[in-house]
Structure formats: structure tokens, C-alpha cells
Amino acid sequence: MAVFTEVSEDAAQTLLQRLSLGQLTGLRGIEGGIENTNYFLSTDKGEWVLTLFERLSAEQLPFYLYLMKHLAHKGIPVPDPQADHESGDILHQVCGKPAAIVQKLAGKSQLAPAAVHCEAVGAMLARMHLAGRDYERSQPNLRGLPWWNETVPVVLPYLQEAQSTLLRAELAYQNHVAASSSYAALPRGPVHADLFRDNVMFDGERLTGFFDFYFAGVDTFLFDLAVCLNDWCVDLPTGRHDAPRAQAMLAAYQAVRPLTAAERTLLPAMARAGALRFWISRLWDFHLPREASMLKPHDPGHFERVLRERIAHPLHMDA
Numbered sequence: 001m002a003v004f005t006e007v008s009e010d011a012a013q014t015l016l017q018r019l020s021l022g023q024l025t026g027l028r029g030i031e032g033g034i035e036n037t038n039y040f041l042s043t044d045k046g047e048w049v050l051t052l053f054e055r056l057s058a059e060q061l062p063f064y065l066y067l068m069k070h071l072a073h074k075g076i077p078v079p080d081p082q083a084d085h086e087s088g089d090i091l092h093q094v095c096g097k098p099a100a101i102v103q104k105l106a107g108k109s110q111l112a113p114a115a116v117h118c119e120a121v122g123a124m125l126a127r128m129h130l131a132g133r134d135y136e137r138s139q140p141n142l143r144g145l146p147w148w149n150e151t152v153p154v155v156l157p158y159l160q161e162a163q164s165t166l167l168r169a170e171l172a173y174q175n176h177v178a179a180s181s182s183y184a185a186l187p188r189g190p191v192h193a194d195l196f197r198d199n200v201m202f203d204g205e206r207l208t209g210f211f212d213f214y215f216a217g218v219d220t221f222l223f224d225l226a227v228c229l230n231d232w233c234v235d236l237p238t239g240r241h242d243a244p245r246a247q248a249m250l251a252a253y254q255a256v257r258p259l260t261a262a263e264r265t266l267l268p269a270m271a272r273a274g275a276l277r278f279w280i281s282r283l284w285d286f287h288l289p290r291e292a293s294m295l296k297p298h299d300p301g302h303f304e305r306v307l308r309e310r311i312a313h314p315l316h317m318d319a
């Protein structure tokens with residue numbers, strides 16, 4: 001985490017009362033995460049996660065919170081935002097910041113996944129894509145191509161020549177892909193867009209939940225799948241592709257939602273897009289950091305390596 005905003009026991013209890021979630025027995029800032037302030041709250045009625053949104057506005061947040069509600073009601077294991085028992089609102093205010101409370105999911109992150117975990121993520125991701133198709137709200141992926149185009153010039157001054165050359169060339173390539181007819185043919189809908197190992201819970205080999213929907217948006221399903229392949233199915237020290245894990249994820253995804261011809265064609269390009277997206281955001285977080293306690297910026301070098309790998313060894317369906 002990070003704690004950007006300190007929450008007092010009094011402030012937490014006031015909110016719990018409005019939501020009828022019980023008497024506060026414990027309040028602890030969460031380590032891990034880089035975007036928002038997160039606390040674990042224990043009460044006599046259960047375990048909860050309180051999130052104070054540090055960047056997202058009250059106008060942007062209903063998309064994420066109602067998406068979680070929509071998916072939870074369709075049986076996808078995601079946290080269901082808790083409502084004020086009088087007004088029914090699921091977006092709250094704590095310490096002057098927009099805030100939400102969700103159930104704490106059971107299980108723990110699987111940070112060294114095997115093929116069986118990748119299979120579970122692939123199948124649930126496809127189920128989630130199908131379940132989201134009739135979600136009526138719409139908001140773009142706020143970390144999509146327009147944001148990359150805006151942010152690359154901001155981070156370029158911090159880079160070495162070879163890195164600048166790569167970043168510029170990849171951005172140009174992705175703008176070219178996004179203008180193509182194959183890209184226009186890609187199926188789209190609400191996607192998670194940040195479903196990394198630390199945003200999924202497992203109990204042994206059983207997937208118990210997806211969380212952290214605050215980078216979600218309407219984008220291509222293929223981009224979401226590529227983000228997962230890039231995190232779950234790579235060797236972390238080198239950024240190299242792990243074929244058995246990738247095949248397990250792709251087969252399980254396709255058993256629920258087979259990929260279209262356009263998706264098969266653009267998988268190598270979207271694998272590069274997924275790497276570029278997180279290289280840019282990590283560069284931005286690293287070189288232009290925000291003030292917070294417990295904030296550990298992620299290593300941008302990792303996604304530079306993944307991108308170079310994806311260019312040198314394109315990720316095809318049978319790779």
C-alpha cells in the first residue's frame with residue numbers, strides 16, 4: 001500500500017455506523033498498492049477494506065463501484081461495495097476524500113503462480129468479461145492510449161537515449177495499431193486492466209477473488225488478457241515468457257470465451273501494449289513520486305525488459 005491519508009479510529013467508526021457494519025475493533029494501514037489509501041477494518045460483524053481514493057474523483061468512481069456490484073451480483077467473486085443504510089449510497093466521504101468500504105476477501109495472493117493458478121485466472125477473466133457485457137455505465141480506460149500519449153513526453157527527460165528511442169518507437173507503433181481495422185474489430189467491454197498477481201486471491205489452488213478495480217474501464221478484452229499474460233506468465237527476473245503458464249491461461253480463457261480472428265491476430269501487439277502501459281506508469285510513479293507513508297514504487301526496468309522480450313519474441317497463440 002501506501003497511506004497517503006491517515007484515518008483516525010473516530011473517522012472509521014463514524015463511517016461504520018452509517019453503514020451498520022458494527023463496532024470497530026481494529027484499524028490497520030495496508031502495505032502494498034500504490035494508488036490509494038487502504039486500511040483493514042475489523043468489527044464485531046466482519047473484516048472490511050476501507051479505500052480512500054487519492055486521484056480518482058467522485059464523478060469517476062461510480063463506474064468502478066457499480067461495476068464491482070454488477071459483477072458480484074452475477075457471481076463473479078469480487079468485493080461488493082457496502083451501502084449507507086439510510087441513503088443507499090456506496091460512495092462515501094472520509095477525511096474529505098471519496099471513499100468506499102468492501103468486504104475483505106478470503107485467501108492470499110499467489111505471488112509465484114503455477115499453470116494451475118494461471119488456468120484459474122484465465123477462466124475467471126473470461127467469465128468476468130462475459131458478465132460485464134450488459135453493464136450499463138461506460139468510462140474509458142483512463143490509463144489507455146490518450147494517457148500514454150500525454151505521459152510519454154513527461155517521462156522522456158529522465159531516460160537514457162536507448163530507452164527514449166524504444167519508448168517513442170513503441171508509442172508510434174501502438175498509435176498505428178489503434179488506428180487499424182483489426183483493432184476496431186476487437187470485442188470490448190468493461191475490463192479490469194490491472195489484474196496482476198497481487199490483485200487476485202487464492203485459497204490453495206482455488207481462486208477466491210479479484211479486487212482493485214480502480215484502473216478498470218471500457219477497453220478491449222484482449223488488452224485485459226495481455227496484461228494478465230504479461231504478469232502471470234513471465235519469469236520475473238528476466239521478463240521472459242513462460243509458455244506452459246501462458247498456454248494454461250489462454251486455453252482456460254478460450255474454453256469460456258473463444259478469441260475472435262482479430263484477437264488472435266493482434267495478440268502479439270496487445271502483449272506489447274500491456275508492457276508499454278505499465279512501463280510508462282512505473283516511470284511516471286518513479287520519477288514523479290507522490291508523498292505517502294509506506295509507498296514503494298515499482299521497478300520500471302521490469303516492464304522495459306518485458307517490452308523488449310515481447311518485441312524480440314512476439315507472443316503468438318501457440319507460443
Ligand SMILES: Nc1ncnc2c1ncn2[C@@H]1O[C@H](COP(=O)(O)OP(=O)(O)O)[C@@H](O)[C@H]1O
Binds near residue numbers: 030034049105211
Ligand atoms: N477486498 C480486499 N480483500 C482483501 N485484501 C484486500 C482487498 N482490497 C485490498 N486488499 C489488500 O490491500 C492491498 C492493497 O490494495 P490495492 O487495491 O492493490 O491498493 P491500491 O489501490 O493502492 O493499488 C492488496 O495487496 C491486498 O493485500
Ligand SMILES: N[C@@H](CCOP(=O)(O)O)C(=O)O
Binds near residue numbers: 032034194198278282
Ligand atoms: N500493477 C501495477 C501498479 C498498480 O498497483 P496496484 O498495487 O494497484 O496493483 C504495476 O505493477 O505497475
